[in-house]
Amino acid sequence: MAPMGIRLSPLGVAVFCLLGLGVLYHLYSGFLAGRFSLFGLGGEPGGGGAAGPAAAADGGTVDLREMLAVSVLAAVRGGDEVRRVRESNVLHEKSKGKTREGAEDKMTSGDVLSNRKMFYLLKTAFPNVQINTEEHVDAADQEVILWDRKIPEDILKEIATPKEVPAESVTVWIDPLDATQEYTEDLRKYVTTMVCVAVNGKPVLGVIHKPFSEYTAWAMVDGGSNVKARTSYNEKTPRIVVSRSHSGMVKQVALQTFGNQTTIIPAGGAGYKVLALLDVPDKSQEKADLYIHVTYIKKWDICAGNAILKALGGHMTTLSGEEISYTGSDGIEGGLLASIRMNHQALVRKLPDLEKTGHK
Numbered sequence: 001m002a003p004m005g006i007r008l009s010p011l012g013v014a015v016f017c018l019l020g021l022g023v024l025y026h027l028y029s030g031f032l033a034g035r036f037s038l039f040g041l042g043g044e045p046g047g048g049g050a051a052g053p054a055a056a057a058d059g060g061t062v063d064l065r066e067m068l069a070v071s072v073l074a075a076v077r078g079g080d081e082v083r084r085v086r087e088s089n090v091l092h093e094k095s096k097g098k099t100r101e102g103a104e105d106k107m108t109s110g111d112v113l114s115n116r117k118m119f120y121l122l123k124t125a126f127p128n129v130q131i132n133t134e135e136h137v138d139a140a141d142q143e144v145i146l147w148d149r150k151i152p153e154d155i156l157k158e159i160a161t162p163k164e165v166p167a168e169s170v171t172v173w174i175d176p177l178d179a180t181q182e183y184t185e186d187l188r189k190y191v192t193t194m195v196c197v198a199v200n201g202k203p204v205l206g207v208i209h210k211p212f213s214e215y216t217a218w219a220m221v222d223g224g225s226n227v228k229a230r231t232s233y234n235e236k237t238p239r240i241v242v243s244r245s246h247s248g249m250v251k252q253v254a255l256q257t258f259g260n261q262t263t264i265i266p267a268g269g270a271g272y273k274v275l276a277l278l279d280v281p282d283k284s285q286e287k288a289d290l291y292i293h294v295t296y297i298k299k300w301d302i303c304a305g306n307a308i309l310k311a312l313g314g315h316m317t318t319l320s321g322e323e324i325s326y327t328g329s330d331g332i333e334g335g336l337l338a339s340i341r342m343n344h345q346a347l348v349r350k351l352p353d354l355e356k357t358g359h360k
């Protein structure tokens with residue numbers, strides 16, 4: 001008998017306890033699910049650093065699988081603008097100034113309109129993440145572009161579960177029109193739109209879209225991809241793809257390192273040059289074994305390619321073999337070496353020290 005004359009039925013107490021347990025389970029299961037997926041992506045549950053739970057508590061988490069779906073959509077929508085402007089033949093070409101080497105740094109309506117679509121699509125879907133983009137975003141010309149929250153089948157097939165990371169650990173890099181120089185010359189095959197997502201500075205997912213052949217390559221590190229490496233590469237006398245409009249001394253460096261038998265393929269666009277290393281079905285795509293760049297370059301030009309190569313087991317580093325961190329400053333100074341299915345460190349050792357040889 002309970003105090004005050006109230007009798008507790010044992011069955012009632014048991015039901016009450018079960019209900020309580022159910023509520024506790026419901027509250028904690030979401031929290032634990034988030035925790036476990038952070039483990040898979042190198043987050044640090046239990047404290048410290050931007051990837052820790054403090055960051056998650058501030059800006060919440062984002063699902064990288066959803067970010068991939070929106071990145072693909074953004075690259076395609078941006079690409080539609082790029083194609084539309086090119087086909088109109090009214091490019092409104094302008095110069096943003098000169099590169100360090102004195103080349104014109106061009107911008108067109110294709111760059112601006114693609115940038116607007118890509119930026120606002122990603123910003124509307126993921127308001128809490130840092131987005132760095134090549135072109136200026138005009139706040140007076142905002143556009144809310146809603147994502148229908150559908151993840152395409154090919155992504156769902158490759159990546160079965162969500163991958164949550166703290167929003168504060170993410171940096172997105174957008175290149176709304178890569179190979180602008182070639183775009184103005186109507187060399188359409190070189191043109192791409194690109195999105196990259198870095199987590200704690202590491203490139204984790206990349207999208208490279210070719211608007212004129214409507215081909216899209218995407219990949220996520222430890223996730224999946226819709227593109228793969230070729231079966232063989234020539235490591236001894238590689239075909240080397242290099243810049244045609246920002247080349248610096250790259251040909252001399254390549255020939256000095258690999259000998260005169262080596263074929264040099266001048267091409268526009270960093271996105272195009274990474275695709276040259278992969279098994280890409282697009283007929284307009286040339287194939288190469290290595291990508292080398294020696295002049296200054298910006299992170300939106302290279303992050304997506306770096307993520308895709310990394311996801312497929314390849315490498316993109318500076319010419320001295322350092323990994324590139326995709327946070328902070330926009331540019332990198334140490335040139336680029338991109339390879340796949342090769343001994344990347346052995347290639348780095350073969351290359352001359354550009355500071356010493358004056359080949360920069």
Ligand SMILES: Nc1ncnc2c1ncn2[C@@H]1O[C@H](COP(=O)(O)O)[C@@H](OP(=O)(O)O)[C@H]1O
Pocket residue numbers: 099100101134175177178179180181242243244245246247267268269270295296297298301
């Ligand atoms: N020295 C340099 N300074 C600034 N940007 C450079 C550069 N070298 C290459 N880039 C940029 O990197 C991209 C690929 O270059 P390339 O076609 O010469 O290989 C181009 O991007 P955008 O077309 O997006 O501006 C180009 O402008």
Ligand SMILES: [Mg+2]
Pocket residue numbers: 175177178179270300301
């Ligand atoms: Mg670019």
